[in-house]
Amino acid sequence: MKSIPKLIRRFFGVLMFSLFLMVFLNLALLIIFSYKQIGNGSAWTCADTVSFSLTAGSDHQYILSQDGMDALRQKNAWAILIDNQDMKVVWHSENLPSDIPLQYDLGWISLLTRGYLNDYPTATSEHTDGLIVLGFPKKSYWKLMWNTFDYQMIAHMPQTILIFLFLNLLLLLIIYLTVTFRLLRSVRPIVDGVERLPGDEEVYVKEKGLFSGIAQAINKTAEKLKHQEYELKKQEQARANWISGVSHDIRTPLSMVMGYAGQLETSPFLSPEDQKKAAVIRQQSMRMKNLINDLNLASKLEYNMQPLNLIPINLTGLIRQTIVDFLNMDLDGKYPIELLTDDSISVCMVTGDKSLLKRAVSNLIINAQVHNPKGCRIFICINLLKDSCSVSVEDDGEGISDEQLERLVKTPHYMMCGNSTSDQRHGLGLMIVRQIAEVHGGSLDLMHSTHGGFCAVIYLPLISVE
Missing domain, CATH: 1.20.5 (Single alpha-helices involved in coiled-coils or other helix-helix interfaces)
Known part of the structure; x- marks a missing residue:
């Protein structure tokens, strides 16, 4: 609902801008129109020009100068001079209409000075010998003859x-x-309705009014999303059940394979070469068993079916014990492990499930061993940060390409992989490490190692030690 006040503010802003623009445009048009109308006063100016340009000669003949003639020509007007004494026309321009009288009285003078003469708009000007009257085309001006206004109205305009x-x-x-x-x-x-679509609550918008079409589309979308969510949950549950069933069903035959392979490996009736083959069968069966366990664990972590026994744990001690376990199993010394942690970090307390955290560190060590069959050195380091700690496991082995690293970082699900099935160098084990870190409120970063190989860093929140 935060968008509604924003929408109101936007509409109000548009309103204020529209009103300001409207007032500005109206004032501009008023000024332009008024200025143009003020120019109509040139009729009286033209009359003054003609009056000034009309002079009497020695033989009592009137002469209009060139300025006066130009003024009449520009306005397409005619002019007459009415004598003061007998009110006769003593001079007129050459284009005087035939219906213009040559004799006037006071009534005529009163009308033409403020309005029209035979429907011709007129303008007057004083002359030394009488009154100059200019007549303009009939539809050139519109004059108010009875225009009187209340003074108070004008004063309060x-x-x-x-x-x-x-x-x-x-x-x-x-x-x-x-x-x-x-x-x-x-x-x-x-x-x-749109804001509730991403949530879990049911969405229904009444399909009426101006936006009934949009409401109908939202309802259809909500129904489709609900159906898709239901189908997705069914698929996810089926997948989890399938993984759990396969893990359970394969455990017994796999144990038999490992048991018989172990017997054949130590049987005195087999040649050394056959004993080595039996050892390979046992080792690969063990690897298969671990992969199935990893798959089952990943599924449980994803669907929150793995019970967590959260207790305060000294992460430093846990990692030291894990390193000792791996060193004891590395009889050939192909994978030496170095703990590059400052001696001052003897205590690093986190809240977690001991078995899961040990599984995460073990997976990272196994990942380095599996992908470096010729052997490599493994380096583990614990660092204390502001509110968290980091555990980095890296090696100096073959490493990983930039493309593989990018694909591994962007893989959102342990069931997803690329098109190639022959080059799955890093995958499920690291996905489990990421899941374990996330259920503990942490995260996992993957990168190139400064030692030339591969590096994985687990971040976990610290707890205060009283």
Whole structure:
């Protein structure tokens, strides 16, 4: 639901920006329009220009200068001069319409000075001999003849404009918020449904309103995910049962193979060569048994079926004992193990299952031995960090390529592997180590060893020692 307030803020921000933009554009258009209308005052300016340009000659003939003629031509206007004494037209321009009278009275003068003359918009200007009247094309101007306004209205015009502007903005805000809240009320179930999809709870959105199509799609998706989850659980349970069954069923015949192979290995009736073959059978059977046990353990760890006996453990002592056990079994000395831990780290307390942690360290040692059949040196180091400790097991053997390391690090499941079945150099044993580290709240890192081989580092949380 955190997205709903964010959506409201986004809508409100868009509203404020839209209102600001609307006000700005309206003011800009008002200024442009007003400026253009102010230019219409040029009709009176043109009348003043003609009045100034019209002079009387020595023979009482009036002469219009070039400036006056240009002004009339530019506005497509005509002009007359009405005498002060008898109110007759004593001069007019050449383009005077035929329906314009040449004699006037006070009524005519009153009308043309503020409005029209025979539907021609007019503008007037004072002249030394009378009144200059300019007439413009009939549809060039629209003049208000009876335009009187209350003074108080004009005086309070700024406040009136602000009030109207505020009321308009308030109305827009009310409309916008009404539409937005209705939209959000329709969106809320959709958002809730989408947010609940990754969880375990059942998802159903009412299929009505503006987003009924989206609600229907969410319901179908939730139903499909639920069905897929059910099928996946069935498959995982079947796989776990299969692994457990195979591990149980193969244990008895495998024990018989190992027992008979051990007898043949020490039988005096066989040649040394046949005894070596029997030894190989026994060793490979033992390896097969360990692999089956690893597979069964990995399955139990994945499905939380492995009971954990969590107790405080001195990891340093556990590792020392594990090293001694492996050195005692390495009669040929092909895999010497060195503990590169500072003597000051005699105590490293963690909470864990002793058998599982020993299994993890043992798997890493066995991993180094199995993948270096010609022998190698194994180096184990314990380091204390801020809130955790690390146990690194590395060797100076053949190592691993960058591609193999990347594939091994990215393998998410112990049942997954590449297309090649002939080059499974590292796999199930390391996956079990990772699982053991994770059930103890730690992690596993795989990398190249500084000694030239392969390196695995287990990180486990420390516990305080009072």
